[in-house]
Amino acid sequence: MERLRSSPLHANISAALDKHLEVIHVVQSRRKDEIVNASNRQRQGTSRCQDDRDVFVLALAIKEMSVATRKARTTLWCALQMTLPK
Numbered sequence: 001m002e003r004l005r006s007s008p009l010h011a012n013i014s015a016a017l018d019k020h021l022e023v024i025h026v027v028q029s030r031r032k033d034e035i036v037n038a039s040n041r042q043r044q045g046t047s048r049c050q051d052d053r054d055v056f057v058l059a060l061a062i063k064e065m066s067v068a069t070r071k072a073r074t075t076l077w078c079a080l081q082m083t084l085p086k
Contacts, residue, residue: 001083009082013075020072023065030058 002008034054 001079004083009079013079016068016071016075020065020068023061023068027058027061027065030054030061034058 034057037054
């Protein structure tokens with residue numbers, strides 16, 4: 001869209017997209033942690049309390065990703081509206 005406009009987009013657009021990417025990386029990291037911890041607990045036969053904590057942390061990360069995704073979609077829609085000819 002920046003190329004179509006021949007000018008940079010507003011800084012908030014880049015910030016929203018950067019935040020979205022950051023939150024995606026956090027969710028990926030939480031999911032990897034959950035998988036590793038679950039496999040370690042299965043081998044050791046420990047309690048499921050830690051498992052619940054991992055799921056809760058992952059759920060919070062997914063919630064943040066949902067909010068960031070909505071903001072990124074709205075931001076991209078605004079960028080598109082600014083890019084389209086009038």
